[in-house]
Amino acid sequence: MVIFFEEADMEGVIYPHEDALVITLVIANSTTRRVLVDNGSSADILLWEAFVKMGIDVGKLRLSPMPLKGFSGDTIQPVGAITLPITAGTGAPTTTTMTDFLVVKASSSYNAILGRPTLNHMRAITSTYHLKMKFPTDGGMGEARVEQALARECYLLVEHRDVFAWSHEEMPDIDxxxxxxxxxxxxxxxxxxxxxxxxxxxxxxxxxxxxxxxxxxxxxxxxxxxxxxxxxxxxxxx
Structure with missing residues (x-):
């Protein structure tokens, strides 16, 4: 199957833009928004807060084989690893695959990061210009479109993360x-x-x-x- 992008894929996208591929996936039967599609990530990552909201038993986590190393050189030890089904696709057709996630505790505006392992397994092709990811399925070519407003919301959270309260401990009394x-x-x-x-x-x-x-x-x-x-x-x- 030939995967291609055309002018029709630009419909609904606000140009010019420098937005990332932030999509919505169904992870373990839970609709998960703010999922970053990152071709540069060598691992599929699930943030701890999103994992807890899914109601999955913590006892199902496996020991993580290795720590994660970020772009800045910081090292994060994952809480554990878990294999979960994910379903991708905006409308029909969709595709479902099993993904090995590393669960980490970190401050992030994203709930999950879809890295190269799953992208290669799905045979997915991404286009940051069209803000879309396409992949082959038995029912034809599937696609996952980016919610551009949601992607920009993530930038806002990152840019002003010092003024947001992520927990009750970060909410001191106001003078x-x-x-x-x-x-x-x-x-x-x-x-x-x-x-x-x-x-x-x-x-x-x-x-x-x-x-x-x-x-x-x-x-x-x-x-x-x-x-x-x-x-x-x-x-x-x-």
């Missing part, structure tokens, strides 16, 4: 001099709870919006009267 929000109510005033109402389409309330709004307004009136009284007392004290 009141920076921002402060105050509620204009009297904390000593007794709270009023509105009576719960049930809505029924069979009773025809959805077909009489004017009458419904009028009845709701009448029921809310006591609440607003109490709220106005509380705010008046608060202003008087201040």
């Amino acid at each position: 009141n001099k920076v921002i402060e929000h105050c509620l204009g109510v009297d904390p000593t005033h007794k709270a009023v709870r509105q009576k719960r109402r049930s809505f029924s389409i069979e009773n025809g309330e959805s077909g009489r919006p004017g009458r419904f709004i009028a009845r709701s307004t009448d029921k809310c009136l006591p609440f607003f009267q109490v709220l106005r009284k509380a705010c008046t007392l608060l202003r008087a004290k201040s």
Whole structure:
């Protein structure tokens, strides 16, 4: 099967661009977005947070044979390795293959990285210009299109990663001099709870919006009267 790209593959792509191939895959029956297709990666990588969200038993992880070495020379020891099925394809036809992932704990805007091992196994051809990956299947030529907005969202996360909180430990208290929000109510005033109402389409309330709004307004009136009284007392004290 001959795999080729043509002008029709440019449809929907915003030019000029320098966006990466960021696609959506189904990994172990879990729809996984923000998957980077990286021809330069010698391994298929699954980030720990994405692995946990899939609900897979940690006991299924195998020992990783070797550490990962990044472009900057940093070395990361994977948590383990696991073989999972992945399904690629935007629409039909699709292809499913078993992939050996290395599960790593690292800060990344991607949930997974699809490297050369799986790309070669799928016989996939990528085009960064067309933002598309194509591969042969029994039903014809399949393709995975890049969500360009999603790809640019990943760049935003990377560029401003110092201001994002990835965990609760990274969320210190904000100084009141920076921002402060105050509620204009009297904390000593007794709270009023509105009576719960049930809505029924069979009773025809959805077909009489004017009458419904009028009845709701009448029921809310006591609440607003109490709220106005509380705010008046608060202003008087201040």
